[in-house]
Amino acid sequence: MRPLPKRINPLILPEVSPPYEELLERRRLGKTNLSVKPGQVGTSNATKPENLGMFEYAHLRAPLPKDLKGSEIFSFQPPQTNPEAYFLMRRSKDGYVSATGMFKIAFPWAKQSDEKTERDYLKTRKETSSDDIAGNIWISPDLALELAKEYGMFDWVRALLDPTEIDQSAVSPEKQISPPPKFKMPPAASATLTPSQPIARRNSHISVTRQTVIPQENLWNPQAQTNPRA
Numbered sequence: 001m002r003p004l005p006k007r008i009n010p011l012i013l014p015e016v017s018p019p020y021e022e023l024l025e026r027r028r029l030g031k032t033n034l035s036v037k038p039g040q041v042g043t044s045n046a047t048k049p050e051n052l053g054m055f056e057y058a059h060l061r062a063p064l065p066k067d068l069k070g071s072e073i074f075s076f077q078p079p080q081t082n083p084e085a086y087f088l089m090r091r092s093k094d095g096y097v098s099a100t101g102m103f104k105i106a107f108p109w110a111k112q113s114d115e116k117t118e119r120d121y122l123k124t125r126k127e128t129s130s131d132d133i134a135g136n137i138w139i140s141p142d143l144a145l146e147l148a149k150e151y152g153m154f155d156w157v158r159a160l161l162d163p164t165e166i167d168q169s170a171v172s173p174e175k176q177i178s179p180p181p182k183f184k185m186p187p188a189a190s191a192t193l194t195p196s197q198p199i200a201r202r203n204s205h206i207s208v209t210r211q212t213v214i215p216q217e218n219l220w221n222p223q224a225q226t227n228p229r230a
Contacts, residue, residue: 030056
């Protein structure tokens with residue numbers, strides 16, 4: 001077992017999270033064109049030509065605490081303010097989930113060394129994709145469920161993976177977005193985490209009653225968040 005940060009995001013704990021059915025309704029599909037300046041193409045895994053271009057994904061916006069003082073993975077300078085939300089993402093081409101987003105949501109006060117340790121660990125797992133699309137670590141749905149239990153965000157990830165249709169009624173037919181492939185949920189995933197489990201008792205130190213406005217994430221700079229779009 002590798003160490004994980006002790007302080008977790010209290011806004012995603014089971015006892016304060018929205019009902020599962022509401023999490024399903026909050027899911028949306030997104031599409032963005034991943035591009036860099038010509039001189040940057042091929043300078044890293046994320047900028048390889050095959051990792052650029054149109055990127056389609058499903059997402060679920062999760063709230064972040066108001067005060068992220070001490071965080072090294074959410075850094076900002078005045079007059080900027082810390083993001084109020086972050087995306088859980090699942091890419092459409094193969095259904096893999098962003099472990100990067102999962103970690104940032106679960107452990108928003110983490111140090112850069114914590115994130116690197118987890119990133120290095122995930123790269124040793126066979127369920128981790130070798131590509132680096134949008135600068136994220138992408139993992140199989142099964143590994144995402146495993147991590148979700150360890151991170152204390154099981155229902156959020158389960159909702160992202162749920163095979164029920166994601167509503168596109170507000171999107172015009174010519175702009176329809178390809179959803180991720182349907183995932184057959186393993187029997188064990190039908191049970192949700194309960195507040196009595198150890199993960200829910202980690203130190204949080206902040207109020208869980210704050211109302212949040214959840215903005216949309218920019219894939220290349222996840223901290224630069226703008227107004228939400230379905």
